[in-house]
Amino acid sequence: MEETPTELKIVILTGLSGSGKSTGLRVFEDLGFFCVDGLPVGLVPKLINLFDEKGGQRYKGLALGMDVRQADLDTDWGVTLAQIKVKNVAPQIIFFEADTQEIIRRYATTRRPHPLESANRGLEQAVLEERERMTPLREAADMVLDTTHFSIHDLRRKLQEKWASIRTTRGTLKVHVMSFGFKYGPPSEADMVFDLRFLPNPYFVRELREQTGKDAPVRDYVLAADPGREFLSRLQEFLLYLLPLYAQEGRYRLTVAFGCTGGRHRSVAVAEAVFDTLSKAGYNISLEHRHIERG
Structure with missing residues (x-):
C-alpha cells in the first residue's frame, strides 16, 4: 500500500461468519496493526479519534473486525462510513466469504453455533440469511476474498499478497x-x-x-x-x-x-x-x- 507519513491506515474486515475473518485479523496483528474485533459500529468514529491521538505512532494502522454479531451493523453502517470519510480517512474494506456448504462444514467441524442460529432457524438458513444481510457491505468492499478452497496457511499468504498489492487513490473506481x-x-x-x-x-x-x-x-x-x-x-x-x-x-x-x-x-x-x-x-x-x- 502506498503510504504518506501522516495518513492513518484503517482496514475493516467483515464478511460471512466462518469465512476466515478472525484469521485475517491475526494476520494484520502480525503486520503491526492494532486490532479490535466485535466493536459496535457506532463506536468506530470515536475509536478512530482515540487511536489517531494515542496509537498512531506505535502501530502501522487500525484493523477492525465487524460481522452480524454487532446488532447495529445493518442500520448504522452507512452513517458510520460517512462519518469516517468526513475525517479525511479512507478505510480499506475486505469482505470474506465462502460457499454455503463449506461454511456449514466448518461449523460442523468446530461445533460452534452460528450467530444467527436459533430454535426456529437451522445452520443453512442462518448462513443464507447472513449472506443476504451482508450484501451491502460486500458491494462496498475494496476486496472480496473467497476462502472456500483455502487452508489457514493459504488464507494468511493470500491476504498478505493482496494487502501488499493495494494502491490507494481517493475518489476513483476501485479495480x-x-x-x-x-x-x-x-x-x-x-x-x-x-x-x-x-x-x-x-x-x-x-x-x-x-x-x-x-x-x-x-x-x-x-x-x-x-x-x-x-x-x-x-x-x-x-x-x-x-x-x-x-x-x-x-x-x-x-x-x-x-x-x-x-x-x-x-x-x-x-x-x-x-x-x-x-x-x-x-x-x-x-x-x-x-x-x-x-x-
Missing part, C-alpha cells in the same frame, strides 16, 4: 485485477473475464515452464510479439476507455479477470501489465494471482 486458471474454474466474483488461451503458451517451452508470468522471459514470450503485443495494446486502450464510463454510472468496484489454462503464465503476464497500466492511470487497484502456485 481488482485477477489472473486464474480455467482448469481450476473461473472466479465467481469477476465482472469481466478474458480468455487468453489464444496467446502462445510458455508451458510448452522447457526453459520457461517452471517460471511464471512475473518473470521477464515469460512476459516477453507472451507479449513482446504479436498477437500478444497487439492484443495488450488494444486491451489497455479498451479498459482506459471503459472504466471511466463505469465510474460515471456510479460503479464502486469492478473485478477484471484474465484466464489461461493453468493460471501461471499467460494470465499472470497480462494481469501484471494491466495492473501497471491502471496504476499509472491513477485507479484504486489491487492485484491477485489466484492459481499461480497451483498452475
Whole structure:
C-alpha cells in the first residue's frame, strides 16, 4: 500500500461468519496493526479519534473486525462510513466469504453455533440469511476474498499478497485485477473475464515452464510479439476507455479477470501489465494471482 507519513491506515474486515475473518485479523496483528474485533459500529468514529491521538505512532494502522454479531451493523453502517470519510480517512474494506456448504462444514467441524442460529432457524438458513444481510457491505468492499478452497496457511499468504498489492487513490473506481486458471474454474466474483488461451503458451517451452508470468522471459514470450503485443495494446486502450464510463454510472468496484489454462503464465503476464497500466492511470487497484502456485 502506498503510504504518506501522516495518513492513518484503517482496514475493516467483515464478511460471512466462518469465512476466515478472525484469521485475517491475526494476520494484520502480525503486520503491526492494532486490532479490535466485535466493536459496535457506532463506536468506530470515536475509536478512530482515540487511536489517531494515542496509537498512531506505535502501530502501522487500525484493523477492525465487524460481522452480524454487532446488532447495529445493518442500520448504522452507512452513517458510520460517512462519518469516517468526513475525517479525511479512507478505510480499506475486505469482505470474506465462502460457499454455503463449506461454511456449514466448518461449523460442523468446530461445533460452534452460528450467530444467527436459533430454535426456529437451522445452520443453512442462518448462513443464507447472513449472506443476504451482508450484501451491502460486500458491494462496498475494496476486496472480496473467497476462502472456500483455502487452508489457514493459504488464507494468511493470500491476504498478505493482496494487502501488499493495494494502491490507494481517493475518489476513483476501485479495480481488482485477477489472473486464474480455467482448469481450476473461473472466479465467481469477476465482472469481466478474458480468455487468453489464444496467446502462445510458455508451458510448452522447457526453459520457461517452471517460471511464471512475473518473470521477464515469460512476459516477453507472451507479449513482446504479436498477437500478444497487439492484443495488450488494444486491451489497455479498451479498459482506459471503459472504466471511466463505469465510474460515471456510479460503479464502486469492478473485478477484471484474465484466464489461461493453468493460471501461471499467460494470465499472470497480462494481469501484471494491466495492473501497471491502471496504476499509472491513477485507479484504486489491487492485484491477485489466484492459481499461480497451483498452475
